[in-house]
Amino acid sequence: MNKLGKTLLLAGSLAVLLSCSASPTGRKRVLLYDDAKMSALGAQSFEEIKQQEKIYSDQATNDYVACVANAVTAEIPGHYGEADWEVVVFDSEQVNAFALPGAHIGVYTGLIKVAETPDQLATVIGHEISHVLAEHSNERLSQNQIAGIGTTVAAIAIGVSDNIEHKGLAMAALGLGVQYGVLLPYGRTQESEADLMGLDLMASAGFDPKASVSLWQNMAKAGGGSVPEFLSTHPSNQTRISDLEQRMARATQLQKQAIAQGKSPQCLRPASFND
Template identity: 55%
Template structure:
């Protein structure tokens, strides 16, 4: 009875959310209220501002804000009119992020890798893409469903196998879920955000070929990369090839932003 109840709940939930679509038309699993994720994003952002050193360099802040504003002006509503917060953190990591609730963070270490406004736009546009495609919701939802699936597996293991074989089955299910579902899901998100970021770059007038160069820079900066099937990100070569294949489909705005550091 317990197995039937859990399985029925799983199927009912999947049926309920199967109609969700990403900005690129991909089917999505969405279980969390968007407002709740925005509140969580706001809380995380405020916590980071308290725990990390916020840059006080006026020129750096103006530069990052200029690139961010150029991209935000191209976004679909309601994101275009939202009050986006942009913060530069004094940190040597080559990193940036965007959180639900319209929050953007850029580490100063990224500015050593992103050599110009176009490359910086590639990173910020990519991170904004994660927010607009609601990848955090999708990620949390997939983890919830995998957890529910593993509960079903545990019930089957307990009722159909002896203790030793049940433990082996659960270990195999855990590895299968990680490699077969969760990691590829993340790679899908990364690739989708690359495309969305390129869309925003094109609409804002940034040079698209600089996006591929940015990821070459990031690859050189990151050192040894894990095998693609065990990574949450596409391999650098796969990512660059996908970017170069997508660029010809886009039309770049005639005016180019003039963001200077």
């Protein structure tokens, strides 16, 4: 048996062993990598991004984004583990944000312009964090490994390759494909999971879940004749909005409970983004 055949056999065996793994919504999937390896990949990628992108230094903006992010991450259920999330604002017109394994969040100033309220920004941050909580990047790397087409990409996750092209593909698996020229979007099911999980998170923090619908409408308008970076890998359509609306009663109840518990985030959006 050749090397490729052995690799596929091993991946197939692992798939059988791990086939009982379930997503937060109960969907069956395969995860080949442990949390430590995914966190290492996330940390490495985030450090590289901070070296490549211009970090926005305005204190009011950083405080605002941190206020929203901290309120949302505080609602992460305990079984996901405790983590202090690193939050960085990047100075860029990209209408985008991301979260990475290992508790890292990046928000672009272009998104702050489009997300017109703290509630709308909380929608995006909740969505991105949910991709991490649901281990969607692990799932995607594992799928590529099993298919035999992503062994070099998967190698990045265990720290055995420094090839620049492969790093780009690994970043794409983490949801960073648009920024780095490699498109590897999350699947429809993964997007739906992140939408609904994120809605619950932001509502549980006391943010208005109805803002999720207006946010996606704003995102669609922001592109004009083109597609905003965020929507290039996060397709927004009427189905997505309908799914959110179907979840709205539950989310609204979560918000009411949060407010009753004294959770009412007072995050002040800088006036410079109101123009």
